[in-house]
Amino acid sequence: MEPIASREKEKQTGGHSGVLVLAAVTIAGLVVCILLAAPFLGALTWALTLAILFAPLHARIVNVVAWPNLAAMISVLIVVLAVAGPAIFVVERLIEQAAASVSLIQERLRSGAIQQLLDAQPGIAPVGKWIEQQIDLPAVIANLASWLSNAGAAFARNSAVQVIEFVLTFYMLFYFLRDQTTARRFLTERLPLTTAETERLFTRVVDTIHATVYGTIAVAAIQGILGGLIFSFLGLPTPLLWGLVMGLLSIVPVLGAFIVWIPAAIFLAINGDLGKAAILAVWGAVVVGSIDNILRPIFVGDRLRLHTVPAFISIIGGLVLFGMAGLILGPLAVTITIMLIEIWAERDRTGYPETLE
Secondary structure: HHHHHHHHHHHHHOOOHHHHHHHHHHHHHHHHHHHHHHHHHHHHHHHHHHHOOOOOHHHHHHHOOOOOOHHHHHHHHHHHHHHHHHHHHHHHHHHHHHHHHHHHHHHHHHHHHHHHHHHOOOOOOOHHHHHHOOOOOHHHHHHHHHHHHHHHHHHHHHHHHHHHHHHHHHHHHHHHHHHHHHHHHHHHHOOOOOOOHHHHHHHHHHHHHHHHHHHHHHHHHHHHHHHHHHHHHHOOOOOOHHHHHHHHHHOOOOOHHHHHHHHHHHHHHHOHHHHHHHHHHHHHHHHHHOHHHHHHHHOOOOOOOOHHHHHHHHHHHHHHHHHHHHHHHHHHHHHHHHHHHHHHHHHHOOOHHHOOO
């Protein structure tokens, strides 16, 4: 019996080589798990984001509906109606309206209406002729129209893939909502953090997602509304469309509403409406362009707890590494890492928690 007991004890203690083997196998398993989850990263990220954003609503439903499965199904259905349907509708309408606008420009080019406008302005006619010599404008517009048509066709063609990703997102959302208490308890028990530190981590994750999503959407919506209003006031065509475009462009880092209002101001100037062009330029630069710096601190405050530079890097880097999911994953990774560094600094000052020794 003694040899058996000693061998069992040796298996438990392992020894140096045993620990290395166990660590290597564990790391290999984690790498394989990450690779397996990589194709579902977008669905997982948006499911987690929606679960956090709609957690208060789900809590109210749970108080009314006693069955967890039914409560989660009701919550998911509400999210689908609130998010997925409008998003698909807006994207489809956006592609259709953009294609229609490009077709209108093509028609004006073919009819010579734009050339007549340039010729009617002696001061800028040489500029128009120079542009005509340097750039094959009809070909550029034709290529743009072709690209938009292909984008619309690709959107329809890839609808099956998008449906699958939507289904996966809401499938995972169902379990994230239903089993959130169990998952929270699981992480609390297994993370090498104290209970207080784990709660801080959960709070930071929730605050980061709320700040990123609500702050970005709120600022973009206001920029889009302001842009659409000035387009309507100046009598520019399809103000609703271009308001939507400016709002959507405001969400994407580096891009912005200026991609729409600058060409529109140039078009007004070419058309002889110098006063309208000046109004649009001033409104776009001063009001639409600067509202982000004014409103973002109000909407986000110090919840994200990131300086402007690391916040910018986290979003851009996240988009490069993970695609649109990086809009959430980038700031999340940076804020969690910063919080863990703070925990290490606190432990250096106060000592290692006894519960983790």
